[in-house]
Every structure is written in C-alpha cells, then in structure tokens.
Amino acid sequence: MIDLSLLPDGGMAWLEASGPGSHLVVSTRVRLARNLRSHRFASRSDGPEREAILAEVEAAAAGTEGLGRAVRFRVDRLELQDRRLLHERHLVSRDLAAPETAAKLRPAGGLLVQDHASVMINEEDHLRIQALRSGFALEAAWSLVATLDAELGQRLAFAFHPEFGYLTSCPTNVGTGLRASVLVHLPGLVLTKEINKILQALTQVGLTFRGLYGEGSEVVGNLFQLSNQTTLGKSELELLDHLGKLVRQVMEHEERARQILLRDATAILEDKVWRAYGLLRYARSLSFEETMNLLSGVRLGVGLGLIPNVGMYALNKLLVFTQPAHLTAAHGRGLTDEEVPVRRAAYVRQVLEEEVGRRGPSAQAPPTQR
Amino acid sequence: MKCSHCGEREGVVSLTQVKEGEVHTASLCAQCAAEKGIETGFAMADTPLGGFLAKLGESADPDAPLLAALEVRCPGCNATLRDFRETGRVGCSECYQAFDAPLRELLRRLHGSTHHTGMQYQRGEAPAPRVEPGRTDLELKEQLRRAVESEQFELAAELRDRLRDRE
Numbered sequence: 001m002i003d004l005s006l007l008p009d010g011g012m013a014w015l016e017a018s019g020p021g022s023h024l025v026v027s028t029r030v031r032l033a034r035n036l037r038s039h040r041f042a043s044r045s046d047g048p049e050r051e052a053i054l055a056e057v058e059a060a061a062a063g064t065e066g067l068g069r070a071v072r073f074r075v076d077r078l079e080l081q082d083r084r085l086l087h088e089r090h091l092v093s094r095d096l097a098a099p100e101t102a103a104k105l106r107p108a109g110g111l112l113v114q115d116h117a118s119v120m121i122n123e124e125d126h127l128r129i130q131a132l133r134s135g136f137a138l139e140a141a142w143s144l145v146a147t148l149d150a151e152l153g154q155r156l157a158f159a160f161h162p163e164f165g166y167l168t169s170c171p172t173n174v175g176t177g178l179r180a181s182v183l184v185h186l187p188g189l190v191l192t193k194e195i196n197k198i199l200q201a202l203t204q205v206g207l208t209f210r211g212l213y214g215e216g217s218e219v220v221g222n223l224f225q226l227s228n229q230t231t232l233g234k235s236e237l238e239l240l241d242h243l244g245k246l247v248r249q250v251m252e253h254e255e256r257a258r259q260i261l262l263r264d265a266t267a268i269l270e271d272k273v274w275r276a277y278g279l280l281r282y283a284r285s286l287s288f289e290e291t292m293n294l295l296s297g298v299r300l301g302v303g304l305g306l307i308p309n310v311g312m313y314a315l316n317k318l319l320v321f322t323q324p325a326h327l328t329a330a331h332g333r334g335l336t337d338e339e340v341p342v343r344r345a346a347y348v349r350q351v352l353e354e355e356v357g358r359r360g361p362s363a364q365a366p367p368t369q370r
Numbered sequence: 371m372k373c374s375h376c377g378e379r380e381g382v383v384s385l386t387q388v389k390e391g392e393v394h395t396a397s398l399c400a401q402c403a404a405e406k407g408i409e410t411g412f413a414m415a416d417t418p419l420g421g422f423l424a425k426l427g428e429s430a431d432p433d434a435p436l437l438a439a440l441e442v443r444c445p446g447c448n449a450t451l452r453d454f455r456e457t458g459r460v461g462c463s464e465c466y467q468a469f470d471a472p473l474r475e476l477l478r479r480l481h482g483s484t485h486h487t488g489m490q491y492q493r494g495e496a497p498a499p500r501v502e503p504g505r506t507d508l509e510l511k512e513q514l515r516r517a518v519e520s521e522q523f524e525l526a527a528e529l530r531d532r533l534r535d536r537e
Contacts, residue, residue: 160491161466174477174481232486
C-alpha cells in the first residue's frame with residue numbers, strides 16, 4: 001500500500017476549512033491543460049511514446065522550484081486500492097485513476113505532488129497542472145498554477161498555435177487550457193427550490209456545474225462544483241474574474257436563502273439539522289449517499305451556528321474518509337460490500353464523538369430553545 | 371458512465387432533479403431519456419461537440435466531398451477526420467493545421483471564438499501577455515479596455531504605447 005503520509009498534509013490541505021468563505025465553499029481548483037509539441041496526443045500515442053513523455057516531464061519538473069521536491073507516483077503501476085485512495089483524495093482524476101478496473105488504465109500515467117500543487121502526466125493531455133486550495137481562493141490557486149506553468153514551459157516545448165492558443169486533446173479545452181472550479185455547498189438554495197433557476201442561469205452565462213468528483217460525477221450532499229465552460233476567446237484573468245463574480249453572487253443567494261429559512265421555518269430547519277446530526281452520531285449502517293446528505297444537513301447547522309459541537313474541518317474530512325478506499329485503508333484489510341456501510345457508520349460516530357470531546361462537554365447539549 | 375435506468379447503454383444525458391429537498395442526479399442514455407419524456411435540450415446530440423461529431427460525414431452519398439475529407443490524413447500522427455469523429459479527441463498538434471477548417475468551425479461553436487487572447491507562449495520565455503502585430507486601432511482600443519478592466523496593467527501600458535506610436 002502506498003504511504004500517503006509522505007505527502008504534505010497527506011495531500012489534503014484543501015480540506016482545512018481555513019480559506020476564505022469556508023462556511024460555504026469547500027475548495028477551489030484551477031488546472032491548465034498542456035501538451036508537448038513533439039509528441040502525439042493521448043488518443044494516438046503508444047506505450048513507448050507515453051514512457052518518453054513521462055520521462056521528459058519528470059526530468060523537466062525535477063529542475064523546477066515548484067515541483068523539485070515533489071512526491072512522485074507511477075499511477076498505472078499502483079494497486080487498485082491505492083489508485084482509489086488517490087482518486088478519493090482528489091489527487092488524480094477518475095480518468096487517470098481508473099478506480100473501477102485496470103482495463104481502462106492509461107499507460108505511463110504519472111502524478112507529481114508538491115504542497116498545494118500537482119501535475120498529472122499522460123491523462124487526456126500530456127500535462128494537467130493543477131492547484132487545489134481550501135475555501136474560495138481563485139487568486140491563490142491561479143498564481144500557483146501560473147508559476148508552475150511558466151517554470152515547466154521554459155523547460156518543455158508546449159503545443160501552441162498563434163491563433164488558437166494552447167492546443168489540447170479535446171477541443172473543449174483549447175486556448176487557455178484553463179478550468180477553474182469552486183466546490184460550493186448550497187443546501188439553502190435546494191431547500192428553497194431556487195437551485196434549478198440558479199443553475200440554469202449559470203449555464204446561460206458560460207458556467208457549468210458538476211458533482212463532487214468533477215466531470216461525469218453526480219451531485220451529492222448539495223455540493224456543486226461550479227466552473228467555466230469555455231476556454232478560448234477570453235484571457236485567463238477574464239475567465240477567473242467572471243467565475244469569481246458569479247460564485248460570489250451564488251454565495252449571496254445562498255446566504256439569503258439560509259436567512260429566509262432561519263426566519264420563516266426555524267423549527268423545521270432546527271429539526272432537520274439536528275435530525276441529521278442525530279442519525280450520523282448514532283446510526284449503525286450508512287450508505288455513502290445518505291452520509292453525504294446527512295453531512296449536508298449538519299454542515300448547514302454548523303454554518304448557521306445551530307450546531308456548536310462540530311468543526312468544518314471534521315465535516316470536510318468526513319467527505320473523503322467515509323469513502324470505500326479510505327475505510328478499507330483505515331481497517332487494514334479489504335472490506336466486503338456488507339461491511340462498508342457498517343464501518344462507515346462506526347467511523348462517523350468516532351469522528352463526531354472526538355469532536356464533542358475536543359470542543360468540551362458544554363457543547364454537548366443542544367442550545368437552549370426559545 | 372452507464373445509463374442508470376437501463377444499465378446497458380452509455381449515459382449521455384445528465385439529469386438533475388430536486389425531490390423532497392434533496393438533489394438527485396442520474397445519467398441516462400438517449401433512449402431512456404426519451405422514454406421518460408425528458409426534454410433533452412442539453413443532450414449529447416445537441417451539445418456543440420456531440421452534434422458536430424454526429425454531423426461530420428453524415429451524407430449517405432459515398433462520393434460526397436465531405437466523406438472524402440474524412441479520409442484525409444494528418445501528416446503528424448496519421449489520424450483522419452473520421453478518427454476524430456469517433457473519439458472526439460485530436461491526435462496531435464499538427465491536426466489543428468491538417469483539419470483547420472472543421473476544427474476552426476468547431477472551436478467557434480464551442481467557445482464563440484477562435485482567437486486566443488490569453489497568455490502568449492514561447493519556449494524559453496515565461497508566458498506573457500503579448501500585443502499581436504497588425505491589429506487595427508479599434509481592436510487595440512478594445513484590448514486596452516479589457517486589459518484595464520481585468521487589471522492587466524503591464525499589457526495595458528504596452529497597448530497604450532502602441533496606440534500612441536500609431537498616432
């Protein structure tokens with residue numbers, strides 16, 4: 001099994017809940033798609049060429065400041081369980097990790113991780129340079145990615161077209177190759193049934209939304225990943241600025257929806273969030289989807305100050321550690337399909353109990369009702 | 371992702387519903403979506419990439435010039451336009467020259483533009499905003515306005531100097 005403790009913060013600093021707007025935003029990601037001019041793209045390159053690409057990128061990265069101390073993974077040589085762990089931790093995409101079957105593994109897949117930044121090698125594009133930050137932090141994530149891109153671009157010859165810009169495997173990424181996404185928790189808009197209107201409006205102004213695990217993943221626990229749809233025709237800063245402005249608007253709508261709920265449906269809201277907490281605190285078997293939905297309720301309760309004895313960091317960690325590969329890793333051996341929901345419930349109980357312990361017994365009782 | 375209704379065909383429509391205050395998303399294939407009477411306004415066939423790919427070489431006439439164009443090979447990676455239609459992925463950087471016309475059209479549909487206005491790249495130099503030569507005064511002024519708006523002051527200064535030189 002791989003040792004994820006080698007990674008700075010286990011590669012999970014983005015869960016810290018330390019960044020701006022952490023009560024609404026879990027994390028911010030910015031990635032740049034880059035390809036090498038002298039090599040065929042992923043759909044046309046064979047094993048030896050992909051090995052050459054991996055070697056070239058690793059050699060170039062070794063000389064940079066941003067990746068010189070990076071922890072390296074050869075993803076296609078990892079066990080299924082380890083690939084799942086990296087995927088659940090958001091360090092590699094589903095595309096590179098092939099968490100279902102080794103048959104879909106991309107040959108010579110690589111991963112470099114240093115601090116808040118990482119590079120996936122031989123995914124859909126030769127390089128996917130990305131930064132993941134806690135909270136709503138587009139500027140911080142962008143500056144990290146831009147620095148890495150500049151360092152790597154001096155050592156590697158990227159495919160660049162005078163009119164189209166950076167060339168990518170899929171035409172949807174051509175131009176800047178930039179995709180910025182903000183993982184935001186919107187239970188207020190879901191409960192007030194405004195979410196569909198908002199999501200529809202966002203798609204009309206060049207934004208798209210996805211689930212917790214990016215492209216093709218489902219929306220669970222009211223967590224929406226909002227990102228830019230187009231990559232060409234606007235500069236990097238224009239794209240980031242546009243996304244940032246719209247996310248701020250969505251956050252304002254969410255805050256307003258929460259205040260309306262708190263004002264007009266206090267008892268129902270309090271019941272809902274404490275019910276979610278109660279189930280998580282005492283249930284003996286939990287499915288992943290149920291866990292995500294209950295965590296959403298508790299997160300809302302914590303955000304509104306209704307539930308005092310849980311921290312956002314613990315809730316963020318539960319998003320990752322209640323997933324199958326992490327439960328298996330914690331248990332030390334493979335779990336059967338029947339064992340997973342039982343282990344998940346046990347883990348959630350343990351974390352919530354520790355939170356009460358950490359935050360003192362005074363926080364144990366629900367706040368006095370009016 | 372497989373269709374969550376039939377479990378057989380590939381899901382092409384992502385369906386997000388809000389039921390009893392909870393969000394459910396499902397991936398449906400075109401057939402199941404149609405059976406459920408779901409308006410597939412954003413379905414695969416209607417997305418720019420999906421629709422474009424489906425239409426490439428649609429004509430049944432084997433002598434049609436479009437079909438002949440499908441067999442032209444990229445000198446860089448030997449891929450044809452037909453390969454692109456099947457995978458939706460470009461084979462190498464030279465493909466963008468070899469299939470310039472259809473890819474240009476696709477980029478225009480996907481992004482509403484074919485003109486990259488972001489960082490310029492030259493190996494050995496850090497990527498930097500660059501003013502392109504041969505632009506009209508009007509385009510330069512527009513670029514200057516955008517540069518100021520997005521607080522790209524270095525670029526704005528460069529543009530201002532260029533405009534001044536032209537006067």
